[in-house]
Amino acid sequence: MDKKYTILIIDDKSENLHYLNTLLNEKEEYQVRATTDSNFAINSSKLNPPNLILLDIKMPNLDGFEVCKLLKKEENLKDIPIIFISALDDVQSKVKAFEEGGVDYITKPFEKEEVLARIKTQLNIFESKKTISNLLEQQDFFLKKIIHEMNTPLSIISLNIDNLESNLGYKEEFETIKASSKSLSSIYNDLYYLSKKEKRVSQMSHINLMRFLSSRLAFFDEMANVKNIDMSLDIHEEFDIFMDSYELERVIDNTLSNAIKYSFEDSNIDIILEKKEDFYKLEIKNEGIQIADTKVIFNAYYQQKDKNVGFGLGLNIVKEICDKYEIEIIVSSINNQTSFTYIFPENLIYKGNR
Template identity: 75%
Template sequence: MDKKYTILIIDDKTENLHYLNTILKEEDFLIRATSDATFAINSSKLNPPDLILLDIKMPNLDGFEVCKIIQEDEKLKEIPIIFISALDDTQNKVKALNMGGVDYITKPFEKEEVIARVKTQLKIFEGKNTISKLLELQDFFLKKIIHEMNTPLSIISLNIDNLESTLGYKEQFEAIKASSKSLSSIYNDLYYLIKKEKKTTEEKNINLVRFLSSRVAFFDEMANIKNIDIALDINEEFEVFMDVYELERVVDNTISNAIKYSFENSTIEITLDKEDENFFLFIKDEGIEIADINAVFQAYYQQKDKNIGLGLGLSIVKEICDKNDIKIEVSSQNNNTIFKYIFPQNRIIKGEVKI
């Protein structure tokens, strides 16, 4: 450990403070030791330690009460707490860990054990801090990508439409539009990941026939590049009550994946139907089978030897479906893959749907 860590020891026994202070200083830790729990809490708020060794049986405030106060403080709650006590019963150990303690050392202290446990928890703490910093950098990076992608995508779409209206249909324009739509789908996934915690969910009745027709039209150029026909089959008309943007991420990612993995000159079938009392949407493609159905919804999962996409789309689909209680069934065999989304009854608006 390159950093010089500060350890706060709270114990009402002077001999324990002296012993722990001595053995930990030998390991080049900075030590703050006190028998006054209230003073320890107040000083920590001004100058937080990296780890706390906390006795359980103390006058005025016992260790459990001190731990509770620390856990409720936004500035201190991440500090690892190792309980130290002469109480060696299971009940106290379980309570200490349930209170938020990361470890439990019983008295009388063994020097090697104390040092090993302290170093282990500091390494874990250091790892958590590293992960936290990496997540902050990832968040910044994604926000930067989103910002940089938005304007070029808008310019490409606007100019290709202008060129097509001037020069007429050209196959190259279709390829550019398809690539633009693919980037747009990636952009929307990244936008969802960044904004999902802050975005207010706006649920409303969604006419699925109109909605699916608009998504099929959106992916038309991408499908045409591989000469794929997208067939929309409405066996049962119904509306669903949910956030439009979330439904769009589910449908768009499923259609986008279907196009990517479909064979050329094939058909993608999108069907609305009802079976017993279950209203569902299923999307079927003819193409490369899914090698591992259990892993397909994991973030960053990519099929072996098929380096396609970022591996984020289906993890977003799973997250949204779980949030909305939408059941997902996936089958993939004989070059046919089906994603079936079964909507819960409380999200279905039944009856004839007017288009």
């Protein structure tokens, strides 16, 4: 039967190597490599990585802590679980072992069942991590595939609806289609943000918030019209902020789209820009379904149990961006009156000439 897992043992005591080698060879799923030479172990691991390493601490030339540190620097070895094996039983040694990257610590003299149980546990954890990593890679590929497939039909829908409206004139059905298209477009932009956020470089610029909000209100106009919602922009203080416009768009669009989605028909959404004492704020208020717990709505895929309310990934993205810029978020939802308030830190406010 083929051996499934390769376990590397590094210990300067040959009697320890012999004992562990004999113990592990009783299990058919283990293939054992053993050495007293730390440098040889490191070099051989680079060429032929094991699945798990049992590593002694007190060794000549290189101690176990230094060996672990060197192994963790190698890209193809950094995730391999390392279990320290040592006669040292003090707290400081154990803490240092975990700080250097060890996943477990077994003290000598060895207990057969303990050694086998700890190795099995760490291999199971390692396999689970690999499975999760593979799933995340597949998810990333799937996400990028969806983004690619969504872009073209969204553009075609938008173009053809505009052409039909030019030829046939205004029709309520066109408004509904355009509103749905805008909703899909907002979802598309959230997915695009998620797929690119690790590699994307922020493009910082001075943004006049009043003009920016006006353009986003125009974008969501059809969505609001379908529910006969009146959106008003109330400017008490006009100011500019210094941030990435695409990230600002994700914050504004997700807040507005949720406000429209969960507002009652024939209601109002108020967007207020003002300065209060020594801080600048943006507040978006709507009349609609009350949020039961404002503390958890920024969790990804949050669903409100008693009502058909779910915020997906949008508000999770909002929270992530606001945390990046240290923008404070205050959410209030009482008696079907909900408000999202964004308080901008001083370093984001642009005080130059507009």
